[in-house]
Amino acid sequence: xxxxxxxxxxxxxxxxxxxxxxxxxxxxxxxxxxxxxxxxxxxxxxxxxxxxxxxxxxxxxxxxxxxxxxxxxxxxxxxxxxxxxxxxxxxxxxxxxxxxxxxxxxxxxxxxxxxxxxxxxxxxxxxxxxxxxxxxxxxxxxxxxxxxxxxxxxxxxxxxxxxxxxxxxxxxxxxxxxxxxxxxxxxxxxxxxxxxxxxxxxxxxxxxxxxxxxxxxxxxxxxxxxxxxxxxxxxxxxxxxxxxxxxxxxxxxxxxxxxxxxxxxxxxxxxxxxxxxxxxxxxxxxxxxxxxxxxxxxxxxxxx
Ligand code: CP
Ligand code: NVA
Numbered sequence: 001x002x003x004x005x006x007x008x009x010x011x012x013x014x015x016x017x018x019x020x021x022x023x024x025x026x027x028x029x030x031x032x033x034x035x036x037x038x039x040x041x042x043x044x045x046x047x048x049x050x051x052x053x054x055x056x057x058x059x060x061x062x063x064x065x066x067x068x069x070x071x072x073x074x075x076x077x078x079x080x081x082x083x084x085x086x087x088x089x090x091x092x093x094x095x096x097x098x099x100x101x102x103x104x105x106x107x108x109x110x111x112x113x114x115x116x117x118x119x120x121x122x123x124x125x126x127x128x129x130x131x132x133x134x135x136x137x138x139x140x141x142x143x144x145x146x147x148x149x150x151x152x153x154x155x156x157x158x159x160x161x162x163x164x165x166x167x168x169x170x171x172x173x174x175x176x177x178x179x180x181x182x183x184x185x186x187x188x189x190x191x192x193x194x195x196x197x198x199x200x201x202x203x204x205x206x207x208x209x210x211x212x213x214x215x216x217x218x219x220x221x222x223x224x225x226x227x228x229x230x231x232x233x234x235x236x237x238x239x240x241x242x243x244x245x246x247x248x249x250x251x252x253x254x255x256x257x258x259x260x261x262x263x264x265x266x267x268x269x270x271x272x273x274x275x276x277x278x279x280x281x282x283x284x285x286x287x288x289x290x291x292x293x294x295x296x297x298x299x300x301x302x303x304x
Pocket of ligand 2: 263
């Protein structure tokens, strides 16, 4: 495994299997009261330039459960918010911390932290991708379905950070992936290029029903991501019809699961009925953020 987790493409199929196996073990330990203080005495810095409920709480709690400590560093309070270069921040924080999780806008900022720092960097969401979320999603699919081979993942909605990471993660794990999005909101060109190597295991369409056909897991995400609040009205029009509803679910396999990274907007990308019918899977997915990220931290930060 590489030294950092900057995007899903940093992981091989074997890396994903190793992370998920450890995550399953850590989840088992937690459910049985077995301590696992694998990062005793270590400190994770958590830089947030955007809001968060799940990422912040799961990383902070996870670090505590691993015997370490986590620092919440809002960009509003850091000198980075007043213009101190990320290159300098990386070199300073590397002298104090054992790892950094960062949530920000530009993927380039995360790459710079990794380039200039000397400690592991974990991407906690950028406009480009959300690898921690997708590891939790893969963990949940494996829990429910037992394996990835022969499964079909469908994603309906914006070709955003979640779409980008799901495509790369789903294909790398061994699933086929089908995405439905409006032509003007396609996934990132790099991701479409990545998917080309998988031939007909990847399909891109404008039809939600077609994408969902025979799917084993149906994903969606918000129409307007963090930072796009000003486009919300325009996007409500562009994404009309890109909704996980009964008609989309009727196209999927009868036992298809539904996943949503949350927060969800009922009545927009998903109906309240479909959300509630699949709430167990969706909140298992949210819980698995904790276990999957603990596994990532152990893999990247545990002193050999
Ligand atoms: N899914 C997710 O990353 O949630 P938060 O924005 O609450 O961290
Ligand atoms: N696409 C969403 C995901 C939130 C977890 C966003 O970036 O806001």
